[in-house]
Amino acid sequence: MGSTVARQVVRILADARVRRAYAVPGESFLDLFDALHTEPRMTVVSTRHEAGAAFMAEADAKLRGTPALALAGRGPGASNLAIGVHTAHQDETPMIVLLGQVASANLGSDALQEVDLAAMYQPLAKWTRQASSADEVPGLVLEALRVATTGRKGPAVLAVPSDFWTARVDSPKPEPEREVRPGGVRRLAAEIGKLVDDSRYPAVIAGGGVREARSALIEVAEHLGFAVYNAFSRQDAFPEDHSHYAGHLGPGVSDDQLIALQQADLVLALGTRLDEVTTRNYRFPAATQPLVMVGGVRPGPRRRGLTFHVDADIGEFLTELRVAASPRKRNLVVASQAVRDFMTPPPRGRSGPVHPADVVRTLRELAPDDTIVANDAGNFAAFVHRYWCFTRPRTQLGPCNGAMGYAVPAALAAKLAEPQRTVVAMVGDGGALMTGQEVETAVRHRAPIVVVVFQNGLYGAIAMHQARVHGRLSSVAVGTIDFASWARGLGAAGYTVNDLEELEPALASALVRQRPCVIDVRTDPDVLSPDTRLSQMLRPADPDG
Missing domain, CATH: 3.40.50.970 (Thiamin diphosphate (ThDP)-binding fold, Pyr/PP domains)
Incomplete structure (x- = not known):
């Protein structure tokens, strides 16, 4: 049998x-x-x-x-x-x-x-x-x-x-079907190479599918003068400190960072489906901009304009494209400066509730360069996207569908997959209350992750929308939670940070401890995003409702 x-x-x-x-x-x-x-x-x-x-x-x-x-x-x-x-x-x-x-x-x-x-x-x-x-x-x-x-x-x-499951199967174990790659990568690269040669301002949007071809993308960008954007929540696709990096296509990016994409006369989308956030609500690439999509993803139904689809391994395609197209130099100083200005944190805060930017900046200074960052969804994540500066491959885990509760489970999985690397979960208080109990799973599996909870007592994204539309808040408060005691109850180490002076010692201690750690950072609830203050959007109460 x-x-x-x-x-x-x-x-x-x-x-x-x-x-x-x-x-x-x-x-x-x-x-x-x-x-x-x-x-x-x-x-x-x-x-x-x-x-x-x-x-x-x-x-x-x-x-x-x-x-x-x-x-x-x-x-x-x-x-x-x-x-x-x-x-x-x-x-x-x-x-x-x-x-x-x-x-x-x-x-x-x-x-x-x-x-x-x-x-x-x-x-x-x-x-x-x-x-x-x-x-x-x-x-x-x-x-x-x-x-x-x-x-x-x-x-x-x-x-x-x-x-x-208990049935016995007499037939031998089936053999996996062998994948047959679409042929003609060299021919396809030669055709796209002609488009590159005919363009003056080519731009690349790099998605998650580029992860295995990151080195090839860096070489091609330098050789062919590409301005490179990272798709939403794919900031480890191309190094954010590279001279050809033009920006992260996430929420809240400045108009200055979009100039290279606006003037592009050819756009190459590598390993990305060009989702709503990345495309600025399907604004880019415009119908007048020829688009080349490389990888298994095909253009969506809202795409208008000349579009080419190259169903090939991205690394192989980039290697052939580097040979097929003519080398060029391109001055991207303006784009690079716009990125640097955007990613520069504000001056450090003083006493009182901690500014979220200070949390990200301090942790970035203390953690190893190859730290894996699992970021949750929510307004606090804008500070991670803007100020972390992802320079190493396979260092970001984030949900592009905006699912709250992602960060803590994701961090645990990352630590189990790569135990030699530092892994940090960044999560709001709302997200921590959804799946934060997986800290106990981390304790059980002896996975020393660091969980940083940005506690501002609000569902920040919804609060921002309510304040902007109605000038008041409704049902967005999250009660004050003692996350440090909660963590200790689950078997982890717990820290509470109420003031900027307490931040660096707590983070430094957690990063070297060989057990899961939760750092409860009480952040300023008025600072909803890098450019938004809640107090500026709330309107005086209307006595007539």
Whole structure:
């Protein structure tokens, strides 16, 4: 007799270099859990919530470039997992999701926790299936791996009835399909090289797909005179201290930083889907600007104008383009100065609530250059994006879909994947209260991450929108939390920073401790963003409502 479906699936995943599975244990995949336990190449990380599991798997895969595994049970568990799967889909992160389903005999009977999981996840994932027989499960897992890692990368979701895991499959383990790359990279590069030669002001938008081709991009930018922008939350794609760096296409960037993109007569989008934030609400590239999209991502439906799609490995394409196009020098002093001015923090604050810029600046001065920064969503993140200055590869983990609660789980996954590196989570108080309990998971796995909580007592982004539109706030207050005591209750070290003088000693201590640390920084609630003060937007109360 052959081995069980569970054991075959685990071997397939391990052979594909999947190294960690993240899950809240569930009864609908007991046998898969047991098979994972006996596979020496894989580690199971038991999380405190399925959202944390999904964020961990997404961050693990984003950092390593190979899929990680997220598991959830039927109904409630699968619903909890959905936020991280959506994050992986929008971030183009390869991820395998296996969902436990009710027993096959009970399908369609409105059984306990039964949901049509394939239909539920269809708009949230790149690929969804539900196995209809036990013997097709190994082949479906192979298909999921192929889909997740080719073209536009993303999450592949497979629902498996609980009784299928113990079935024995007589057929040998299927071999993975070999990927066939589109041919003619040299010919395609030669054609694009002509466009580059004909242009005067070529610009590049670098996305997450460039991570494995970063060195090639730097060489090509210097050789061909490209101005390079980093896509939203992809600030480690191209070094932000490089003379050809033109800026980060995130919220709040100055108009001066957009000049090189506005005047571009050719735009190359490398490994990015050109999302709403990166394109400034689909303003760039304009219809009059020829666009070349390189990688598996195709132009979206709102794109107008001349567009070329090069479905090729980005590194190979850049290597050929460097040869095909004519070298040139380009003066980018104005663009570089605009970036430097924008990224220069304001003067250090004095006593009282800490300015968020001082938190980022001080931590950047103390932490190693290759520190991995997992930043959450929220207004505080604008200070991270603006003032950190990402210079090394694979140093940023951030959700481009704006999912709160990402940073703490992501930091833990990064530390498990690369234990030799310093890993910092930066999170607001609202996000910390969503998934911060994964600090206990970090304690259990002896993963010494540093969690910096920007506590301003507000859902800052919503407060800013309310103040701007209505001149007053409604239901955005977050109660004052003693995060240091909370951290100690979870087994971590806890610090409280109320004043700028306390900031550097707390950060310096946390960075060298060999245990998870949480630093509760009480930041000024009036400082909503680098350029916005809450007090300037609030209007006097109207006695008539």
